[in-house]
Amino acid sequence: MCKCMNDYIEHPLIKKNTVEKRLYQLNLAGEALKKPSLVVLPTGLGKTIVALMVMVARLEKYGGRILLLSPTKPLVEQHSLFLRNVLEIEESSILTFTGSLSPAKRAELWNQGQIIISTPQVIENDLIARRIDLGDVSHITFDEAHRAVGNYAYSFISEKYFQSCENPHILAITASPGSSSEKVNQVCESLRIESVIVKTEQDSDVVPYIHKKDIEWVHVNLPDELKKIKELLERIMDDRFKKLAEAGYPVSNPRKTSKTEILGMQKRLQSQLRGYPDPQVYTGLSLIAEIMKVNHAIEVAETQGIESLTRYIQRLENEAGSKGGSKASRRLGEDLYMRQVVHRLKGLDLEHPKLNYVKNIVQDQLQKNPESRVIVFTNYRDTADMVTCMLSEVEGISPVRFVGQSSKYKDKGLTQKQQVEIIEKFKSGDFNVLVATSVAEEGLDIPATDLVLFYEPVPSEIRSIQRKGRTGRKHRGRVVVLVTRGTRDEAYYWSSVNKEKKMQSNMKHLTGLMNGNTQQSAVETNPSLSAYDNGNNNNKTIESNTADKTGQCNLCEFDKECDQIRVIADQREGRSTVLRSLDRLNTALEIKTLEVGDYLVSDRCAIERKDATDFVSSLIDRTLFEQISNLARVYSRPVLIIEGEGLFTSHKINPNAIHGTIASISMDFGVSVFYTRDPEDSASLIHLLAKREQTDMKRDVNMHGKKSSRSLSQQQEYIISAIPDIGPKAARNLLLHFTTVENVIQASKEELMKVQLIGPKTAQRIREILESDYKA
Missing domain, CATH: 3.40.50.10130 (Rossmann fold)
Incomplete structure (x- = not known):
């Protein structure tokens, strides 16, 4: 593999000997400087370097300020650290904007910044509130540009930028724009893209920098006991689909009805409620809610295992037992087949064979190379808990669970600070295995790993590419995907494979549109790059049909x-x-x-x-x-x-x-x-x-009015009614019986049960909340 490791980019705004010179990056930057562009470059090949060269070229020629947008706070901080390390610019002029910085402070700092790295939501809010203006921004980079669909903030920022700036220029970068040409077109329209520039791992100037990934598909068999549980759940599904047909909403092939089709039916029924609220529609929606829950249980049984399924069933039972629980949950809790599922789960002493495969594959990797770093990806937190617990019992393996920030019943998320701490310990070797959900796919500075293990395939080509991109960055990598035979694992496997092939085909189609066109080198045609180097342009570029930057008249x-x-x-x-x-x-x-x-x-x-x-x-x-x-x-x-x-x-x-x-x-x-x-x-x-x-009416807009203060008795009722399953009437009964909030809190289960509307379950729940240790 021939690399000029001692050949570095030379530019007055880039520190010497900090950025390696790669010809394909120079050519990508040169093409991107001609017009608003989307650059598609495989993971690990330096999209940020391309963005860096475009930024400094625009800054040197037009001045003003540069804006770099990234989806998450950790990724914003990562980009900020990188730019401070490589730019020959005062660090005080390189600013980081996130939600943790007050709006007033952002407004104050905006005019002082030369390079501003921010989450898009912050910039959107500041634009709406008119705290900032994009008129003097000479360039914006949109990182992870595949997000620029629907109502994502990227679309609005691009719209405002092209409206307010006389000489706007943007660069959108991504490794995986999506398998459909419609998705790529939507990104282009949202960001006013005029050119799509594609690099693949097969391009001759990229090949020297590619490290091979060995991809293995390991097939496992579903145990007989899990098959029996699956059959019981399928009987519930059959019954609900039969009742759905009786309600006037038949499905042609219930066993092969996808989740997308079920959601589509749910949406159609909900739209019917806009008119006369037909009781049959409510019946149909309630049955669909049950079908969705059972469908998910089948997927967990097939692809995850006993413990994950048990936890999910427990959450259903908790929902069914709570006063705010849905009728669908209560009916499922009372279903005979569901009771049989619960009974079988209690008596089972086995797990999904995937667990054993995970242990053996990870153990083998670390025995062969003790310095290895491994990521195990799973779709569900329950499985992440289970895998982490299992691996922690194996000598030589130091695993850590890595999940998102949200919390739910008996499942505490991680704060961003905790996530960053875990990544640092993973880098240093305190942990050698990261057991992660989708939060590790994008947006965090996770180091290159030797092995990436998929606990299950994912149907999304974007997620699959991002997961695989966590290995093979600095040396040869390995990817292992576990697939359960005869289950939706296989459907997801083929979906992912086909979508990746389709995406590659679309990319070839995009590049093929320019076949036969002779183009000058980007470096030769763009004086802004003369400070970097000269070279041959090996990129493929297409023009996209987007609206005029001024947009339609409002x-x-x-x-x-x-x-x-x-x-x-x-x-x-x-x-x-x-x-x-x-x-x-x-x-x-x-x-x-x-x-x-x-x-x-x-x-x-x-x-x-x-x-x-x-x-x-x-x-x-x-x-x-x-x-x-x-x-x-x-x-x-x-x-x-x-x-x-x-x-x-x-x-x-x-x-x-x-x-x-x-x-x-x-x-x-x-x-x-x-x-x-x-x-x-x-x-x-x-x-x-x-x-x-x-x-x-010629009236002014004046802000006035405050909330009315609660009386002491209302405040007392509010405190007690904040306890789950305690309504206003039950709260009043408790306070009338015990006279003070303190007495209610100190009451035993037996004493609580003497109060009207407080049964054994509610009394037990109150005591559980009051006595359990707080776990932040």
């Missing part, structure tokens, strides 16, 4: 009064895309902390916006009427917006309860209730209300 451009419309929005609304849509309507937005309402459009009109799921959740947790009461008390024209579908399906609440709640909000509190399709529709309504108040 209706507000014809409305001279549009720029007068002001809306004050609560900072928590930044998590929705309503603010983005309001900005497109040329609304003057102010982002503040509102104690009452989500949006203020005049001194008398405030708006509370809830999507359908949030509306029902706030009804269940008893915060809805308090919010509505405050809204009606402070503003004479209060408005409630209920957005989206799922109002009658998200928590399986009796429709009469929802209708009664909405009637009370309207009739008792005098709050106007509006329904909208989606965030964009909500934004249009908010803008219309603001225009009516400010232009037609």
Whole structure:
């Protein structure tokens, strides 16, 4: 393998002897400097180096500031450290923006920064609040550009950039843009891409830097006992599909119905509830909820094992036993076949054969090379726990569980700080095996590994490529994928293989469009690269049909009064895309902390916006009427917006309860209730209300009003009712019986059971919560 390891990039803005010179990176940068480009480069071949060369070329020629966007905080910090190490720029001019930095501080630092590395959500929020402007940004790099689909912040930032900058330039980089040409086109349209530049591992100038990956597919057999459990679960599925057909929603081949098809049916039924709420639709939706749960149980049984399945069934039983649990969970808990599944699981003393394969493969790798680093990928946290526990009992193996931040029943996530600490210990060798879920696929600075082991195949070609990319970076790597015969493992295996082939074919098609076109070297045609080197261009480039950078005219451009419309929005609304849509309507937005309402459009009109799921959740947790009461008390024209579908399906609440709640909000509190399709529709309504108040009614926008304080008795009831399964009535009963909160907390299980509405399970749950150690 011939490499010029002592040949480094020379540029006035790059420190000497810090960045190795590679011809294919120079040519990629040269092509990318010509126009807004998407660069597709395999993992480990230096996409960040290409971005670096484009950044310094633009900075040297046009000045201004450079923006580098990455999806996660750890990846932002990783890029920040790299740029500080290689750039010949004052470190104080290289800034890192994440949510941990206050908006006011970001606004203050923006004008001081020359290179700003940030998460996209932060930049989106600052643009909407008009704390920053992209007019003098000479270049933006979008890292992990395959994310630029749907409502992801990349799309909005690109839109604002091309609107506000006279000489915009962007670079989008990714290793895996997706298997479909539609996905690539969507990324290109979102980011205003005009050129797609592709490098593959087969290109002659890339081959010297490629380390081979040995990929093995290991097939295992499903034990007979797990087959019997699977058969019981399939009987439940058959029964539910039969009942679904009786309800008027037949499925042609239930056993071969995919999860995507089931979700599609669920969505169609939910849309029918927009009209007359037919009881048959509720029946169908409830049955589909059961089918989804059982379908997942079958997948866990087939691909994960006994312990993972047991944990999942326990979560179902916990959901069924709680007062907020769905009818679907309760019916499954009472099902005869499900009871048989639970009984069989209790008597089993075996595990999925995958576990033994994992132990043997990892042990063999570490015995042959004790300095090895290994990553075991699994789709589920329960399996990650099980694998970590099993490997920890093997001499010479030091495993660590690596999962995301979210927490759920008996499953605590990891903070970003904990994740970073684990990665550092993995690098140093304190741990030699990382047992990880999808969180390790993208966005963290995980070192190259000698072995990557898939506990199960993944149907996504992007995830599969990212997992494989964790090995073979600095030397030859090894990938092992475990597949259970006769299960959906095999379906996922073929799905992944076919999608990867399709992606490679699409990439060849993209490059093939330029076959026969003679192009000059990118270095020769772009003076900005003369400071690096000269060389032959071996890239393949295509032109994409994207809209003109100025975009279509907004209706507000014809409305001279549009720029007068002001809306004050609560900072928590930044998590929705309503603010983005309001900005497109040329609304003057102010982002503040509102104690009452989500949006203020005049001194008398405030708006509370809830999507359908949030509306029902706030009804269940008893915060809805308090919010509505405050809204009606402070503003004479209060408005409630209920957005989206799922109002009658998200928590399986009796429709009469929802209708009664909405009637009370309207009739008792005098709050106007509006329904909208989606965030964009909500934004249009908010803008219309603001225009009516400010232009037609000539009213000002003033922020006022605070939440009303709870009385002492209300505060006491609130504390007790915060305990799961304790409703307002039960909380009052407990306080009436024990007289103080302290006495309730100190009461024994037997004493609690003397109170009306407090049964053995609820009493036991109270004691469990109060007595259990807190685990952060």
